[in-house]
Amino acid sequence: MYVYDMKQQRSMQEPTFLILTALAAGPQHGYGIITDAERISGGVTRLQTGTLYMALDRLRSARLVEPDREEVADGRLRRYYRLTDQGAALLAAETERRRASAAVAAQRLRARLAEGTA
Amino acid sequence: MSAGGTGQAAGQGGDMPATDPAGAAVLERRYLRLLRCYPPSHREFHREEMLGVLLAAARPGQRTPGLGQAVNLAACGLVIRVRRIPGWLAADAGQDALAVVSLIAPAVVVILLPLELGALYAAFSARLPFWQLLPVVPAPGQWAAAAAAAPIAWLAVVLMGLAGHRGAAAAIAAVSLTIAWLVMLTLSVQQRLLPPGGPLQFLGSAGDVPVVLASLAACSLALSPGPRRGLAVVGWRQACLMIAGLSAGFGFPSIVQLVHPSAPGGDLAFRLLGVLAIALAVAVTRVRGPAGRRATGLVAAGLLPSLVLAIPVSSVGLAYVLVILVVAVLVWPVAIVSWLGRVRRAGLTPRGELRGLTSHLRGTGGGTAGPDRLLELERDRARTRWPH
Numbered sequence: 001m002y003v004y005d006m007k008q009q010r011s012m013q014e015p016t017f018l019i020l021t022a023l024a025a026g027p028q029h030g031y032g033i034i035t036d037a038e039r040i041s042g043g044v045t046r047l048q049t050g051t052l053y054m055a056l057d058r059l060r061s062a063r064l065v066e067p068d069r070e071e072v073a074d075g076r077l078r079r080y081y082r083l084t085d086q087g088a089a090l091l092a093a094e095t096e097r098r099r100a101s102a103a104v105a106a107q108r109l110r111a112r113l114a115e116g117t118a
Numbered sequence: 119m120s121a122g123g124t125g126q127a128a129g130q131g132g133d134m135p136a137t138d139p140a141g142a143a144v145l146e147r148r149y150l151r152l153l154r155c156y157p158p159s160h161r162e163f164h165r166e167e168m169l170g171v172l173l174a175a176a177r178p179g180q181r182t183p184g185l186g187q188a189v190n191l192a193a194c195g196l197v198i199r200v201r202r203i204p205g206w207l208a209a210d211a212g213q214d215a216l217a218v219v220s221l222i223a224p225a226v227v228v229i230l231l232p233l234e235l236g237a238l239y240a241a242f243s244a245r246l247p248f249w250q251l252l253p254v255v256p257a258p259g260q261w262a263a264a265a266a267a268a269p270i271a272w273l274a275v276v277l278m279g280l281a282g283h284r285g286a287a288a289a290i291a292a293v294s295l296t297i298a299w300l301v302m303l304t305l306s307v308q309q310r311l312l313p314p315g316g317p318l319q320f321l322g323s324a325g326d327v328p329v330v331l332a333s334l335a336a337c338s339l340a341l342s343p344g345p346r347r348g349l350a351v352v353g354w355r356q357a358c359l360m361i362a363g364l365s366a367g368f369g370f371p372s373i374v375q376l377v378h379p380s381a382p383g384g385d386l387a388f389r390l391l392g393v394l395a396i397a398l399a400v401a402v403t404r405v406r407g408p409a410g411r412r413a414t415g416l417v418a419a420g421l422l423p424s425l426v427l428a429i430p431v432s433s434v435g436l437a438y439v440l441v442i443l444v445v446a447v448l449v450w451p452v453a454i455v456s457w458l459g460r461v462r463r464a465g466l467t468p469r470g471e472l473r474g475l476t477s478h479l480r481g482t483g484g485g486t487a488g489p490d491r492l493l494e495l496e497r498d499r500a501r502t503r504w505p506h
Contacts (some may be wrong), residue, residue, distance in 0.1 A: 012398030030171040048187060049171050051163050057198060077166035 012094045015047055015055050015083065020083060026077060027068035027082040030056075054067040065089060142202050146173060148183055155195025157202055196350045211408065216338045216467040218413030220284075221348030223335035224275045224291065224359050230328045230372070231269040237372035266292060275335070276345075284344030291336040298329060328369050333418060336408065352410045361411065364417055 012020075017035035022028055028036060049118045058069040061064040064087035083091070149172045153161055181392040183191075198378075206212040258414070278287035349357060366373075 002392070011365040020430075030167050030181075031174045034171065034175070046193075049168060049175065050187075050190040050192075053168055054194040054198055057160060058201075073170075076170045078170055079167045 011097065012090075014041075014045060015051055016059065017091075017094060017098075018045060018047065019052065020094075021056055022088055023081060023083040024064060024088065024091060025081040028105065029071075029078045029080050033081070059087065063087075127155055141179055142176075142183050145176060145183070145229055146262065148181075149173070152183060152188055153195070153248075155199075157195075157199050159196055160195075164423060172283055184204075213342055214347070214409035215412035215416065216342035217344060218340035218357075218360075218409050219348070219416050220279065220287075221345040221352075221357055222344050222413065223331050223417050224279065224287070225339060225357075225361045226277055226364050226368060227328055227331050227335060228272045229270055229361070230331065231272065233365075233369045233372040233376070234328055237375035240376055261461045268298065272332070272335075275339070279339065279345035280349070282346050283346070284339060284346075287345070288336065288339035291332065291339055295329075295332045297335050298332065331368070331417065338416075339380075348413070352413075353398045356410055357431065360414055367418070392487070408423035 015037075016041055021040050022033045022036040025036070030049070030052060034049075034052060038046050056065065060067075060081075064082055065081045066084055070080040071080070075096055087096045144171060150165075153165055153168060156164070172183075243288055271290055273295075275287045275291045278290065279283075339345075352360070
């Protein structure tokens with residue numbers, strides 16, 4: 001099967017980052033990921049179901065996440081996903097990248113504030 | 119509700135509409151209909167859980183999917199379908215469909231070429247006296263030779279393919295296609311047989327039905343198990359019916375021009391009638407089996423570029439831009455599939471190849487870029503981007 005390699009991406013898309021972050025806490029099912037992602041993003045991003053499963057499909061192909069277990073709730077199958085080691089490594093790299101950019105932004109803002117008050 | 123960042127899995131949303139079971143059933147049915155946008159394999163794996171999530175996110179008493187939700191589902195389904203095309207072409211079902219294409223496309227070319235050449239000649243001799251044709255056609259002898267050589271070459275492609283010499287058939291197809299392109303290029307540079315337009319005109323003739331079909335035939339011969347496999351998939355009778363139906367549909371404008379030389383064979387109306395004829399032929403022959411239907415669809419899509427060309431746009435530019443777009447869109451799947459085929463035949467994996475390529479481009483040498491190496495790369499990049 002044709003696999004879209006996640007590692008080729010320069011910076012991670014927001015839904016991907018949120019999903020991987022949600023799964024970093026432990027295995028979750030689809031609805032759990034959506035609510036968790038909303039909370040992680042401070043209520044800014046509510047993942048649509050289509051977007052979530054498109055991302056999961058791609059992440060699964062790239063072996064960044066994998067199905068953990070299946071449960072039946074209310075007569076319906078519920079599948080839990082977990083982060084793979086590969087996925088965790090990619091999330092770590094992305095986190096580092098975001099931290100670095102945020103640090104620069106914070107530093108410049110501090111400098112700007114200092115100039116303004118001086 | 120979901121747990122905090124404690125490492126626990128979040129719970130199921132508690133706002134499931136439990137009060138209106140009939141409404142929930144209606145909503146479920148509508149969501150199921152929307153999920154048809156997804157490829158069957160994806161649906162089979164994810165349908166239940168997606169339904170669960172969709173219903174859990176529904177408002178109490180909700181009976182219709184929200185517009186945003188519906189658009190998102192349809193769009194994502196289509197994206198996943200498009201993303202899977204190259205993989206599908208490389209998999210068994212796609213290979214079977216391509217094998218059927220490699221069986222019928224060359225045969226349709228063999229039938230269409232004399233038809234189109236005859237119609238062209240009939241149209242020219244109806245409008246111009248014969249002596250005026252002479253400067254247009256380099257020399258009657260050469261013209262006749264060229265006109266006869268192309269169908270003979272494609273007949274050889276068909277026969278070679280049926281005899282099981284797929285490689286030879288693919289080679290002849292590629293060579294005659296290249297010659298056809300060179301001839302078209304020369305003619306459009308000379309601007310004699312064709313109206314002024316130079317390279318743009320060349321693109322125009324490249325969108326002609328026989329040329330598109332010939333390209334399709336050459337690609338399918340190169341990338342599939344070949345016509346014999348195609349024959350095993352659909353059988354003689356089906357194959358003959360498909361070839362006859364498609365030839366009739368594609369050749370419709372030419373047939374009309376042969377009978378009435380002054381008829382405007384290139385008109386959009388005639389092309390559309392051709393589409394109708396193809397649809398009719400497909401309906402009449404009742405192509406059975408998914409491989410046969412997909413192959414017919416692929417070959418019938420060969421009419422698209424000439425349909426675009428035939429659109430009567432006052433500014434010629436737009437039509438050619440559209441043709442260029444169509445060609446550009448057609449080129450990429452073929453390129454990707456052929457690359458995947460090469461990688462696969464060499465016993466490698468596409469992922470490994472991509473990784474090696476990017477490592478090479480980054481100047482970090484080949485080999486595997488494991489998670490650790492990747493982490494370093496990301497860190498390096500972060501540092502170089504933000505030096506302070």
